[in-house]
Amino acid sequence: xxxxxxxxxxxxxxxxxxxxxxxxxxxxxxxxxxxxxxxxxxxxxxxxxxxxxxxxxxxxxxxxxxxxxxxxxxxxxxxxxxxxxxxxxxxxxxxxxxxxxxxxxxxxxxxxxxxxxxxxxxxxxxxxxxxxxxxxxxxxxxxxxxxx
Numbered sequence: 001x002x003x004x005x006x007x008x009x010x011x012x013x014x015x016x017x018x019x020x021x022x023x024x025x026x027x028x029x030x031x032x033x034x035x036x037x038x039x040x041x042x043x044x045x046x047x048x049x050x051x052x053x054x055x056x057x058x059x060x061x062x063x064x065x066x067x068x069x070x071x072x073x074x075x076x077x078x079x080x081x082x083x084x085x086x087x088x089x090x091x092x093x094x095x096x097x098x099x100x101x102x103x104x105x106x107x108x109x110x111x112x113x114x115x116x117x118x119x120x121x122x123x124x125x126x127x128x129x130x131x132x133x134x135x136x137x138x139x140x141x142x143x144x145x146x147x148x
Contacts, residue, residue, distance in 0.1 A: 002036075005036060005045070007052065008050070008052050011052045012053055012054065013055075013056055014054065014075070014076075014127070014129065014131055015057075015067070015071065015129070016055050016057050016129050017057070017128070017129055018057065019043065019055050019057035021128050022044075022055045022057075022127065022129065023037075023044050023046070025100070025127055025128050026048075026053070026055065026127070027046065028098070029095060029098045029100055030133070031091070031094075032046040032048040032051075032053070033046065034046055035047050035052070042059065043055065043057070048085070049084075049086070051083045073129065074126065074130020074131075075131060076127070076129065076130045076131030077130070080132035080133070081131065081132065081134065082134045082136055083136070084136055084137070084138070085136070085137055086137060088106070088121050088122065088123065088135050088137035089121065091135055092106045100125050102123065103124040103125060103126050103132055104122070104134070106122070107122060108120075109121075109122055114144075115144050116142065116143060117143070117145065118138075118141055119138070119139040119140050119141065119142065120137060121137045122135065122137070123135055
């Protein structure tokens with residue numbers, strides 16, 4: 001019997017056109033590992049440094065495909081997943097070399113949180129189904145520069 005995986009309190013489940021293509025992208029390009037999968041159900045749970053995502057192939061007519069409205073490609077409109085990571089610059093170079101679609105090139109960005117700014121280095125890549133994956137690395141804090 002396998003050890004029960006430790007699951008996060010919040011895990012997004014992403015519908016995919018082809019779970020095999022998605023698994024290959026997440027594992028080979030982004031460095032996720034498969035926690036477990038149900039091949040007969042076209043499902044996989046993947047993890048990268050504590051970030052967990054469920055990948056579920058869209059099967060037309062399956063009552064277990066929970067869809068609240070019209071679903072068109074790209075599936076990820078209106079949401080991005082912020083995935084905290086180490087060595088974001090290195091990951092960015094790997095993702096570019098792999099030919100993945102970059103939505104936002106790598107940048108340094110500061111976000112105000114009350115009276116301090118939280119700094120990160122970040123980029124956004126689209127997965128095969130159009131989900132926006134924002135990889136960010138903490139670069140520290142500073143006093144807020146301007147009031148927004």
